[in-house]
Amino acid sequence: MGLTLAEKIWRDHIVRDDLLYVDLHLLHEVNTPIAFDALRTAGRRVRRPDLTLATEDHLVPTRDLFKAIEEPAMRRQAALLAENCAEFGIEIYRRGDPERGIAHVIAPELGLVHPGMTVVCCDSHTTTMGAFGALAFGIGTSQVEHVLATQTLHFARPKTMRVTVTGALAPGVTGKDLILALIAEIGTAGGQGHVIEYQGPAIDALSMEARMTVCNMTVEAGSRAGLIAPDQTTLDYLRGRRHAPSGPAWDAETARWRTLRSDDDAVFDKDIVLDGDKISPFVTWGTNPAQGVPIDATVPAPSSFADPAQRAAAERALSYMDLKPGTFMRDIPIDAVFIGSCTNGRIEDLRAAADVLRGRTVAPGVEVYLVPGSDTVRQQAVDEGLHHIFAAAGIQLRTSGCSLCAAVNEDRLLPGQRAASTNNRNFEGRQGKGARTHVVSPAVAAASAVAGHLAAPKDLEA
Amino acid sequence: MQQFTVHTGQAAPLRASDVDTDQIIPVRFLTRLAKAGYGQDLFADWRDDPQFVLNRPPYHQATILVAGNNFGTGSSREAAVYALADYGIRAVIAPRFGDIFAGNASQNGLLPVVLPQATVTELWNLLERTPTSPVTVDLQNCLVRASGIEAPFTVPADIRTRLLHGYDEIALTLQHETAIQHYETTRRRTLPTTTRTR
Ligand code: SF4
Numbered sequence: 001m002g003l004t005l006a007e008k009i010w011r012d013h014i015v016r017d018d019l020l021y022v023d024l025h026l027l028h029e030v031n032t033p034i035a036f037d038a039l040r041t042a043g044r045r046v047r048r049p050d051l052t053l054a055t056e057d058h059l060v061p062t063r064d065l066f067k068a069i070e071e072p073a074m075r076r077q078a079a080l081l082a083e084n085c086a087e088f089g090i091e092i093y094r095r096g097d098p099e100r101g102i103a104h105v106i107a108p109e110l111g112l113v114h115p116g117m118t119v120v121c122c123d124s125h126t127t128t129m130g131a132f133g134a135l136a137f138g139i140g141t142s143q144v145e146h147v148l149a150t151q152t153l154h155f156a157r158p159k160t161m162r163v164t165v166t167g168a169l170a171p172g173v174t175g176k177d178l179i180l181a182l183i184a185e186i187g188t189a190g191g192q193g194h195v196i197e198y199q200g201p202a203i204d205a206l207s208m209e210a211r212m213t214v215c216n217m218t219v220e221a222g223s224r225a226g227l228i229a230p231d232q233t234t235l236d237y238l239r240g241r242r243h244a245p246s247g248p249a250w251d252a253e254t255a256r257w258r259t260l261r262s263d264d265d266a267v268f269d270k271d272i273v274l275d276g277d278k279i280s281p282f283v284t285w286g287t288n289p290a291q292g293v294p295i296d297a298t299v300p301a302p303s304s305f306a307d308p309a310q311r312a313a314a315e316r317a318l319s320y321m322d323l324k325p326g327t328f329m330r331d332i333p334i335d336a337v338f339i340g341s342c343t344n345g346r347i348e349d350l351r352a353a354a355d356v357l358r359g360r361t362v363a364p365g366v367e368v369y370l371v372p373g374s375d376t377v378r379q380q381a382v383d384e385g386l387h388h389i390f391a392a393a394g395i396q397l398r399t400s401g402c403s404l405c406a407a408v409n410e411d412r413l414l415p416g417q418r419a420a421s422t423n424n425r426n427f428e429g430r431q432g433k434g435a436r437t438h439v440v441s442p443a444v445a446a447a448s449a450v451a452g453h454l455a456a457p458k459d460l461e462a
Numbered sequence: 463m464q465q466f467t468v469h470t471g472q473a474a475p476l477r478a479s480d481v482d483t484d485q486i487i488p489v490r491f492l493t494r495l496a497k498a499g500y501g502q503d504l505f506a507d508w509r510d511d512p513q514f515v516l517n518r519p520p521y522h523q524a525t526i527l528v529a530g531n532n533f534g535t536g537s538s539r540e541a542a543v544y545a546l547a548d549y550g551i552r553a554v555i556a557p558r559f560g561d562i563f564a565g566n567a568s569q570n571g572l573l574p575v576v577l578p579q580a581t582v583t584e585l586w587n588l589l590e591r592t593p594t595s596p597v598t599v600d601l602q603n604c605l606v607r608a609s610g611i612e613a614p615f616t617v618p619a620d621i622r623t624r625l626l627h628g629y630d631e632i633a634l635t636l637q638h639e640t641a642i643q644h645y646e647t648t649r650r651r652t653l654p655t656t657t658r659t660r
Contacts, residue, residue, distance in 0.1 A: 015645045016638055018620075023653055031539060033495050044632070047642075053656040073493035080495070091656045112654050124538040124562060138562055140540035142569035142631075150635045152642060154620070188480060189532050189558060222535060224561055243654040253652050288480050288535075309479045309531055309579075316478070406537075408489045427484040427536060429507050 002263025101374020111241025175210030202276030345373025363452030464571030534563025
């Protein structure tokens with residue numbers, strides 16, 4: 001019997017039993033100080049600083065890059081990352097470094113994520129990098145300490161699930177809509193304990209950026225990781241990047257990468273088929289990412305859920321979101337728009353927003369946070385002149401960071417404020433205590449900014 | 463790491479599913495530089511509600527939490543575990559846990575116990591009827607016991623051993639230094655390092 005791609009990567013990294021070797025370990029400010037402290041207390045060293053990379057993303061200001069972080073505890077936490085990296089000899093991308101940005105955005109940009117690798121980071125959206133055919137997953141702080149000390153991690157052979165997306169996405173339908181539709185279908189635990197591999201013509205047609213969006217939100221279905229086998233699109237993205245192989249090594253490596261795919265006779269523990277032709281722009285109405293509907297639909301009634309737990313969750317969500325069943329999603333007014341995050345903060349996302357915003361302005365009373373996923377993305381947007389379009393629409397192109405995705409830096413919504421947001425989670429309080437989040441694609445976010453309520457780009461063409 | 467063998471204590475019925483880590487500890491509290499102290503921020507956004515289960519005696523002294531499906535989904539933040547442990551919770555019982563949360567819990571002496579929804583509902587009913595009814599989580603025999611309830615559960619063998627003895631996982635792994643070194647000699651040279659080529 002053949003093996004799935006996930007099983008092959010897992011097998012290739014087993015040191016013994018279930019001890020998995022880690023090829024790349026990413027760090028950020030928030031979940032790491034306790035790990036370094038424990039390491040120091042135990043008198044341990046970092047085994048492979050050369051396979052470790054840190055970045056400042058969660059706590060940095062995005063409106064004024066060099067502004068001091070006001071909150072003392074956060075300022076201390078940010079400083080600690082730099083101190084720890086200096087002490088243990090770890091590369092760090094700091095404020096002012098032109099290639100700094102969100103961990104899951106810069107690692108691919110730097111060419112650090114190759115097909116077949118294992119990648120971990122103290123952030124659940126590490127799954128983003130599965131788009132390269134790498135086994136990439138989030139870990140907790142104790143595991144960070146374990147990887148720092150040993151470069152390995154206990155990871156049992158994963159169960160696997162195949163999601164085949166047939167057909168083709170209609171124009172204006174994005175990777176974000178695809179993944180939201182999938183999660184709405186299989187639920188927040190639909191992929192629990194599994195590594196999902198995406199296959200099918202609708203996946204093959206996606207750009208690397210869109211594949212990263214899909215793999216990013218795979219974790220919202222409860223999965224450990226998402227995977228897409230490498231193909232020409234993957235190779236085209238990697239070629240010429242700083243840490244990608246070059247010269248004869250490129251040929252040798254790419255030949256190997258092309259063999260990285262699930263065998264035809266591989267057996268997946270679960271199999272799901274999604275009809276790509278039928279997916280339309282998707283928006284969430286509730287407080288978990290599975291509570292979503294097509295933008296043409298209405299807010300569902302809790303009574304429409306057969307499962308009592310789901311019904312109770314829907315009731316609670318509608319009360320938190322202050323929504324009434326039967327309301328057209330399009331009729332929901334918004335106060336804020338967030339375009340950014342490791343889900344949708346890449347250049348393709350900014351281009352999609354600019355396409356909608358060209359020649360238009362933001363509705364009065366709507367505040368737009370436009371935050372690139374990395375400063376490389378920001379520079380590229382400037383080079384392409386997109387900043388002029390944003391400025392004319394009344395939007396500042398900020399510097400990169402997590403910003404309103406986690407609302408742990410100074411960017412935060414007020415209680416009761418409602419946002420159309422391109423991030424990944426609509427949890428209660430995710431964007432600030434009492435704030436309400438509708439997860440959407442960049443195109444829908446931009447259209448909503450112009451309309452002042454949830455809207456698709458075609459709604460603006462009147 | 464703190465050992466876990468058998469624990470008997472007050473339990474709190476948390477009748478909610480999909481309690482994500484942003485609810486357990488909102489992100490704005492993730493600034494502590496030590497595991498201690500996080501307990502005061504546990505479920506911070508729910509604590510102003512007098513009806514919230516941990517605001518009501520005797521549940522406020524709970525050392526066991528009985529929660530709904532998908533407890534601890536969402537972010538990888540281990541502070542969710544620190545907050546529960548620092549509050550005094552030793553075990554969480556639920557029909558299903560977020561994967562990363564369950565891993566983090568077992569690293570910190572907090573036991574995630576998976577029981578079927580029917581048993582969880584039985585426990586909820588019992589605790590609402592007789593709030594002080596003690597609950598026992600027995601890792602030695604892999605059993606949860608309470609008045610009229612005896613429910614077996616399973617835990618992966620390695621996690622059980624580690625918790626029963628309070629082993630340091632890193633020390634255990636470092637015993638395999640030779641195997642790790644050997645693996646490193648077989649890694650392909652074309653794999654990237656993070657060192658900047660300036
Ligand atoms: S953008 Fe959001 S999901 Fe991504 S790393 Fe930052 S906080 Fe985590």
